[in-house]
Amino acid sequence: MPDRPNPRAERRQEALSRDRIVATAVELLDADGEQGLTFRALATRLSTGAGAIYWHVANKDELLTAATDAMFVPILDVRRINASPPAKIRTIGLSVFDAMDAHPWIGPQLSRTSWQTSMLELIGQQLQLAGVPAPAQFTAASTLVSFILGASSQNAVNASVRAASGTRSRSDSLGAVADRWARLDPDEYPFVHQIAGAIGEHDDREQFLAGVDLLLTGIGLLGQPTP
Amino acid sequence: MPDRPNPRAERRQEALSRDRIVATAVELLDADGEQGLTFRALATRLSTGAGAIYWHVANKDELLTAATDAMFVPILDVRRINASPPAKIRTIGLSVFDAMDAHPWIGPQLSRTSWQTSMLELIGQQLQLAGVPAPAQFTAASTLVSFILGASSQNAVNASVRAASGTRSRSDSLGAVADRWARLDPDEYPFVHQIAGAIGEHDDREQFLAGVDLLLTGIGLLGQPTP
DNA sequence: CGCCACAGTGGAACGCCGTTCCAGTCAAGC
DNA sequence: GCTTGACTGGAACGGCGTTCCACTGTGGCG
Numbered sequence: 001m002p003d004r005p006n007p008r009a010e011r012r013q014e015a016l017s018r019d020r021i022v023a024t025a026v027e028l029l030d031a032d033g034e035q036g037l038t039f040r041a042l043a044t045r046l047s048t049g050a051g052a053i054y055w056h057v058a059n060k061d062e063l064l065t066a067a068t069d070a071m072f073v074p075i076l077d078v079r080r081i082n083a084s085p086p087a088k089i090r091t092i093g094l095s096v097f098d099a100m101d102a103h104p105w106i107g108p109q110l111s112r113t114s115w116q117t118s119m120l121e122l123i124g125q126q127l128q129l130a131g132v133p134a135p136a137q138f139t140a141a142s143t144l145v146s147f148i149l150g151a152s153s154q155n156a157v158n159a160s161v162r163a164a165s166g167t168r169s170r171s172d173s174l175g176a177v178a179d180r181w182a183r184l185d186p187d188e189y190p191f192v193h194q195i196a197g198a199i200g201e202h203d204d205r206e207q208f209l210a211g212v213d214l215l216l217t218g219i220g221l222l223g224q225p226t227p
Numbered sequence: 228m229p230d231r232p233n234p235r236a237e238r239r240q241e242a243l244s245r246d247r248i249v250a251t252a253v254e255l256l257d258a259d260g261e262q263g264l265t266f267r268a269l270a271t272r273l274s275t276g277a278g279a280i281y282w283h284v285a286n287k288d289e290l291l292t293a294a295t296d297a298m299f300v301p302i303l304d305v306r307r308i309n310a311s312p313p314a315k316i317r318t319i320g321l322s323v324f325d326a327m328d329a330h331p332w333i334g335p336q337l338s339r340t341s342w343q344t345s346m347l348e349l350i351g352q353q354l355q356l357a358g359v360p361a362p363a364q365f366t367a368a369s370t371l372v373s374f375i376l377g378a379s380s381q382n383a384v385n386a387s388v389r390a391a392s393g394t395r396s397r398s399d400s401l402g403a404v405a406d407r408w409a410r411l412d413p414d415e416y417p418f419v420h421q422i423a424g425a426i427g428e429h430d431d432r433e434q435f436l437a438g439v440d441l442l443l444t445g446i447g448l449l450g451q452p453t454p
Numbered sequence: 455c456g457c458c459a460c461a462g463t464g465g466a467a468c469g470c471c472g473t474t475c476c477a478g479t480c481a482a483g484c
Numbered sequence: 485g486c487t488t489g490a491c492t493g494g495a496a497c498g499g500c501g502t503t504c505c506a507c508t509g510t511g512g513c514g
Contacts, residue, residue, distance in 0.1 A: 016463080039501065049464025051503075056462095060501065108335060111384045117408070117419055124418030138422050138429075143378070143438035147370065150377015157338045181344070191351030192344055195365050202365075211370035218445030243492080266472065276493030278474080283491095287472065 016048060018056040022066045029067060029105045033160065037064070037105075068109040071099055076118060085130035086221050089123055089144065093212050097152045097205065104156035110149055119145045130221055140219045147215055151208050158204075243275060245283040249293045256294060256332045260387065264291070264332075295336040298326055303345065312357035313448050316350055316371065320439050324379045324432065331383035337376055346372045357448055367446045374442055378435050385431075 024045055028037045039050040039060070046053070057063045075095040078088060096119070100106050109115075124141040132140055162176060181189070181196035216222045251272055255264045266277040266287070273280070284290045302322040305315060323346070327333050336342070351368040359367055389403060408416070408423035443449045 038499085040499080043464080049466090050501085051465070051505090052463045054502075111381050113385060113388060113404075113407075116381060117411070117416070121416045121419045124422065128418060134425075137418075138426055139434065139437045139441065141418070142434065143374065143441050146378035146381055146438060147374045148377075149381060150375075151370070151373035153380070154338050154343060154373055154376060158340060161340060177340075180340075184344075189344070189348045191355060191364075191368070192348045195351065198361075199365055207366065207369065210366045211373060214367065214370050214442060214445040216445070218441040218443070265470085267470085270493080276495095277472085278476090278494070279492045281473075 016046065016052055016056065018066075021046065021053055021056055022063065022070055025063050025067045026070060026103075030103055034064075034105045034108075037067075064109060065112075068106055068115075071103050071106055072110065072115060072118075075099060076122065078122065085126040086216050088126050089216065090209060090212055092119070092122055092126075093144075093148045094205070094209065096148050097155065097208050100152040100156040101159050104160045107153040107156045110153075116145060116149070119148070127219070132219060132221070136219070140215075144212070144215055147211060151211055155204055155208065243273065243279055243283065245293075248273065248280055248283055249290065249297055252290050252294045253297060253330075257330055261291075261332045261335075264294075291336060292339075295333055295342075298330050298333055299337070299342065299345075302326060303349065305349065312353040313443050315353050316443065317436060317439055319346070319349055319353075320371075320375045321432070321436065323375050324382065324435050327379040327383040328386050331387045334380040334383045337380075343372060343376070346375070354446070359446060359448070363446070367442075371439070371442055374438060378438055382431055382435065 021042065024042060025037055028041055028045070037060070039053055042053060043050045057066070075092070078092050078095060081088065081091060083091065096110075100110070120141050123144050124137060127137050127140055158177065178196045178199055181192050184193050184196075186193040213222060248269065251269060252264055255268055255272070264287070266280055269280060270277045284293070302319070305319050305322060308315065308318065310318065323337075327337070347368050350371050351364060354364050354367055385404065405423045405426055408419050411420050411423075413420040440449055
């Protein structure tokens with residue numbers, strides 16, 4: 001390793017490893033989405049050939065799973081924080097929401113059953129602690145999981161669209177959507193068109209939390225929302 | 228067209244048309260999912276070449292959008308039926324749920340903003356009719372949309388997994404999941420493991436409707452659920 | 455100390471994909 | 485009957501995931 005006998009491609013400084021591959025894959029995914037992750041692009045960025053990557057990773061699917069894992073596992077550490085069950089559920093939800101906003105490519109991956117199960121477990125535990133009656137626990141937990149994953153995915157899609165067009169700042173996020181809505185035909189879209197003017201002050205993170213609260217209210221863990 | 232001068236590839240009986248292309252695309256998608264839709268497979272099934280398809284359809288993306296359209300537009304006809312707003316919302320939700328169960332490839336497509344807007348409009352109108360106070364309408368409508376799309380997508384993923392393994396019947400659906408859950412480590416997954424035994428009689432369609440009702444309760448359109 | 459075995463590498467090659475290109479075909483209009 | 489132009493279908497292109505394999509460098513063994 002000290003001196004290179006042949007002057008061909010510069011030899012990598014650090015050895016190839018599964019961790020380095022996954023980390024680089026995340027960089028590519030964050031930069032250009034799922035289509036940005038290519039074994040050739042990965043190999044170029046790691047100064048190696050595509051074949052070498054296959055020594056550490058079985059295929060692209062495993063690579064995507066590992067990358068999602070790296071983003072998602074920290075979320076499970078919500079267990080550490082100390083708060084009431086409803087507050088913990090909100091925190092779990094927000095963590096997923098923020099992770100998917102920052103890494104929109106996670107969306108399709110997180111729907112995989114294994115992660116669904118992890119979230120169901122995490123939220124179900126909180127519902128038990130909160131004293132939700134046993135027969136209602138499963139419905140409540142799986143509804144929360146579905147909403148959290150659904151709302152986060154859809155926000156991520158919108159975030160990608162936002163990034164593709166010019167709009168930048170977080171505060172403009174719903175504003176841009178509102179603009180599009182305001183231009184819709186009022187006869188065909190009376191509700192959306194009317195509401196477009198009223199959501200200027202909204203933030204989609206708050207919007208998401210309001211949805212969680214709506215569910216917690218229905219479950220009986222909260223009083224009536226904003227009466 | 229009456230007689231074929233050359234005996235090469237059998238000439239198509241019906242002329243190529245955008246509708247025929249889209250209909251065949253749906254067949255392929257239903258049979259093998261998104262990866263089953265290929266311009267080559269499509270051309271073979273239509274007894275033509277790949278190039279001819281591009282005369283009627285700009286690219287694969289437009290084809291997928293058109294196919295989704297064909298599946299989704301009938302859902303919007305819920306406007307016709309006559310029922311109370313909560314019942315109509317349940318019907319809309321179930322239509323989406325069933326459509327995605329039958330055609331799991333729709334999932335990623337339905338998250339596109341245009342479909343989100345259509346559903347928001349449909350459900351927002353019902354909330355207005357039901358007398359939900361104006362400031363709460365947007366949150367309520369978008370939460371319902373997120374849940375309906377999220378829960379339907381996740382069910383579709385599970386349905387695909389189910390189809391990939393051996394399990395067939397609808398009634399076995401949650402049963403198979405319960406089996407997998409029952410085998411999980413009770414120390415790591417206390418909630419999921421415990422609940423696995425209790426959901427034998429559940430049906431995921433009913434489960435979905437229970438989630439909708441939970442939300443309607445939180446919105447204030449329903450009494451307390453099963454007190 | 456020399457050799458060997460083998461984990462690890464990287465580039466060439468394969469078969470598929472979406473898409474483009476273009477030489478043909480054929481019915482309708484002059 | 486000729487011309488035109490909408491329409492066809494097969495060849496070809498670049499890029500993808502994946503496989504294959506000749507090669508390298510190093511640690512352990514004789």
